[in-house]
Amino acid sequence: MSRRVDSIPANRRFWNRISEAYQQKHDPQIGAKPRLWGTYAIPDAHLQALGDVTGKRVLELGCGAGQWSRALAAEGATVVGIDLSEAQLAAAATAMGAASYPLVQGAAEQLPFAADSFDVVFCDYGGLSWAPPRLAVPQAARVLRRGGRLVFNVASPWFEACYDEETSRATTTLQQDYFGLDTIDEDEGAVSYQLTYGDWIRVLRGAGLVIDDLIEPRPGPGTANGYNRTDPPDWAHRWPAEMLWVTHKP
Ligand SMILES: C[S@@+](CC[C@H](N)C(=O)[O-])C[C@H]1O[C@@H](n2cnc3c(N)ncnc32)[C@H](O)[C@@H]1O
Numbered sequence: 001m002s003r004r005v006d007s008i009p010a011n012r013r014f015w016n017r018i019s020e021a022y023q024q025k026h027d028p029q030i031g032a033k034p035r036l037w038g039t040y041a042i043p044d045a046h047l048q049a050l051g052d053v054t055g056k057r058v059l060e061l062g063c064g065a066g067q068w069s070r071a072l073a074a075e076g077a078t079v080v081g082i083d084l085s086e087a088q089l090a091a092a093a094t095a096m097g098a099a100s101y102p103l104v105q106g107a108a109e110q111l112p113f114a115a116d117s118f119d120v121v122f123c124d125y126g127g128l129s130w131a132p133p134r135l136a137v138p139q140a141a142r143v144l145r146r147g148g149r150l151v152f153n154v155a156s157p158w159f160e161a162c163y164d165e166e167t168s169r170a171t172t173t174l175q176q177d178y179f180g181l182d183t184i185d186e187d188e189g190a191v192s193y194q195l196t197y198g199d200w201i202r203v204l205r206g207a208g209l210v211i212d213d214l215i216e217p218r219p220g221p222g223t224a225n226g227y228n229r230t231d232p233p234d235w236a237h238r239w240p241a242e243m244l245w246v247t248h249k250p
Helices: 008-028 066-072 086-094 132-143 157-161 199-204
Strands: 055-059 078-083 102-103 118-124 144-155 184-185 191-195 210-217 240-246
Touching: 008 086, 055 066, 055 132, 066 078, 078 086, 086 157, 118 132, 132 144, 132 199, 144 157, 199 210, 199 240
Parallel strands: 055 078, 055 118, 078 102, 118 144
Antiparallel strands: 144 240, 184 191, 210 240
């Protein structure tokens, strides 16, 4: 059963508070090269999820410090980055470099854009991890033009269900109910979101999107996870830690 929450104020406070430390710790990995997906920094060239964005109108939902947006703008896309947190947006503005693109403060569940505004909407642990997917997916579908693509990477229900809060690591034991994941309490009242596989399919199809692929990024056995400890260390080589959905609006 879904717990109805307005997570916007708490998530905004949370990201404002952790932004500086988060970027210090993670920007070197996220921004090491263009187009790296997820906690194992797997190149898009390997996964082939996003495709050519040259000349396309692209929206990054929950862009953080904009490592992805910066790279796509440099490739010739017309990019907009939206994020809830002014501290994260400030980090993106500082890191923007020559290929500048607009930044907008706002929430993935209440997108301030007209219908049919974008050719590609995407995120990597962004607005579809930190806003309720039942609200944010229909918003993403609304702002896409026909033929446009929604591509996003989130943690897998496997990873969430096996994550042990006590020891802060993914384990080989089921720690939490799969059917109870839905809203995941983060620190200080912040909330992230997860759906069952069936609910992701229903939410995407319910928003009128066609599911083209569900890529399960698989790191090599020695690939470091820059965020979470896992036990065993090669957990994500053996089980799917992330899911990268590739969809389009027909
Ligand atoms: C993990 S970061 C994703 C950015 C980048 N890909 C990364 O991995 O650092 C999550 C981002 O989502 C933003 N965020 C949280 N809730 C949001 C919401 N409701 N709408 C849009 N962005 C949100 C946060 O401020 C944060 O910048």
